[in-house]
Amino acid sequence: MKIQFAGLALLLAMPGAVAGQMRMGASATSYGVSVRTANLNQTAASATLPGDGTLAQAQASNVTLGSYVSAQDVFAVATGDGDDPADAGSSVTLESVSVLNGLITADGVVAIASSSAEGSNGDGSSLANVTVNGVSLGDAVAPNTRVELPGVGYVVLNEQTTTPGGITVNMIHVVLQQSVLGVTRTTGEIVVGSASSSVN
Amino acid sequence: MSNPRLHAGLAATFAVALAAWGCEANQTSLAPATGRPEFHFFQFECTPFKVTGGGRIDYPPGTADQNPPASHEYETFGAHVIASGQTDANGTCLADKGELEWVDHRPEMEINGHPLNLHATAVTFAERATDTDCSDGAAHWGGKLRVQNTGQENLDFEVWDCDNGEPGAGHDGFAIRVPALGYEVMCPDPDLPPAEPSCTLTGGNRQFHPTH
Numbered sequence: 001m002k003i004q005f006a007g008l009a010l011l012l013a014m015p016g017a018v019a020g021q022m023r024m025g026a027s028a029t030s031y032g033v034s035v036r037t038a039n040l041n042q043t044a045a046s047a048t049l050p051g052d053g054t055l056a057q058a059q060a061s062n063v064t065l066g067s068y069v070s071a072q073d074v075f076a077v078a079t080g081d082g083d084d085p086a087d088a089g090s091s092v093t094l095e096s097v098s099v100l101n102g103l104i105t106a107d108g109v110v111a112i113a114s115s116s117a118e119g120s121n122g123d124g125s126s127l128a129n130v131t132v133n134g135v136s137l138g139d140a141v142a143p144n145t146r147v148e149l150p151g152v153g154y155v156v157l158n159e160q161t162t163t164p165g166g167i168t169v170n171m172i173h174v175v176l177q178q179s180v181l182g183v184t185r186t187t188g189e190i191v192v193g194s195a196s197s198s199v200n
Numbered sequence: 201m202s203n204p205r206l207h208a209g210l211a212a213t214f215a216v217a218l219a220a221w222g223c224e225a226n227q228t229s230l231a232p233a234t235g236r237p238e239f240h241f242f243q244f245e246c247t248p249f250k251v252t253g254g255g256r257i258d259y260p261p262g263t264a265d266q267n268p269p270a271s272h273e274y275e276t277f278g279a280h281v282i283a284s285g286q287t288d289a290n291g292t293c294l295a296d297k298g299e300l301e302w303v304d305h306r307p308e309m310e311i312n313g314h315p316l317n318l319h320a321t322a323v324t325f326a327e328r329a330t331d332t333d334c335s336d337g338a339a340h341w342g343g344k345l346r347v348q349n350t351g352q353e354n355l356d357f358e359v360w361d362c363d364n365g366e367p368g369a370g371h372d373g374f375a376i377r378v379p380a381l382g383y384e385v386m387c388p389d390p391d392l393p394p395a396e397p398s399c400t401l402t403g404g405n406r407q408f409h410p411t412h
Contacts, residue, residue, distance in 0.1 A: 053252060053280070054252075054280055054297075054299065055252075055254075055278050055279070055280050055299040055301070057278060057301045059317070061314065072314075073314055073315055075276065075301070075303045075315075075317070077254050077276075077277070077278030077301050078278070079252050079253050079254045079278045079279070079280055080252050080253065080407070081250065081252045081280070081407070081409060083250065083409050083411070084409075085336075085407060085409065086407075087252055087253055087405060087407035089253050089254055089255065089278075089404055089405055090254075091254055091255065091256070091276055091278065091403075091404065093276050093303060093305065093315075095272075095305075095315075107270060107272075108269055108270070108272055108305070110256065110269070110274070110276065110403070112255060112256060112276075112403040112404050114253070114255070114367065114368055114369075114403070114404050114405040116366055116367075116405060116407065118366040118367070119366070119367070121367055121369070122403075123367060123368075123369035123370075123402070123403045123404070124255060124256040124266070124369055124401070124402050124403010124404055125403065126266065126269040127269060128268075128269035128270040128272065129269075129270050139268055139269045139270055
């Protein structure tokens, strides 16, 4: 009998579960390009999942942020919902990407982040014809590939980072560094093709 | 410059096969009508549900494998729909609301040098498919859209939406058809129930929510 009462109490305490409407937190954001330096702090073509779930999108035919980055045909989407079974996802695509006046280029960039109660992944993300310092890396760039940029800093390609209940995918993440008297410090960053999502 | 109408050849092959299949599979197909599903390829029911998510399809061929990224042979999208569970006087299952943002990155589909971009302006119908092996739920829904590149609007569209477990990549599916453009990204498989002309996602996820 105690067990029955305990079960009833549990059901009463979770009306959402009884109705199949358990609400979880679902968040998703994507953007085309972002520059954060002492001189420029700007993000372009950004979409963030609305509070009611559903969908948000942003796009831009041409994006140029100073002399740091340029890209064409940027499409960013964020979707998902917190209703059980919760899900969140975001994607962004770009074409004709040039970072730091051609130091890094890519014909096409796709960043996709997906999250559900079962886990998160960056499946579907890709770089097309990426070059760094004039060296072609082709299409198959492994996650979290780091390439040094002498005199500039370094770049992480296909950067995939787990977050609480989610994932962030940055397809091109340049860390700007400066060395003074043997001490290296970060002076800024450039991100191209970022998608993140989480379910908690 | 390119126009979807000029590339109907490949799509037409699928369209012919699909139309024949649809007639054979379902004796209650509806005549084309504005704001209503043009075909019922499967058994369906009007119940409240919601489908959310987005992702990537590498079509053609539309399998679980990515095409080489440099080929730009892929499509990306975000889409959600909320079905009301109600029907109109014609028996069409009504949608409460929905959105679709679709980008076809294939070079042959470019318009004025930019990827084909379809944007739903209204989602009018949504029905839950029951004759399907999509493990977590499937839907057929659609409405009206605008071609962002050209401004063409008020064009009927329909999609097939399949949540087939987790993760979405390699499992879930999605397909779209815009008859007025002769445009479709569909992957019918005679080994599967006709409710599933959807192409396998190579990224992203579709999530079927049985209630809303």
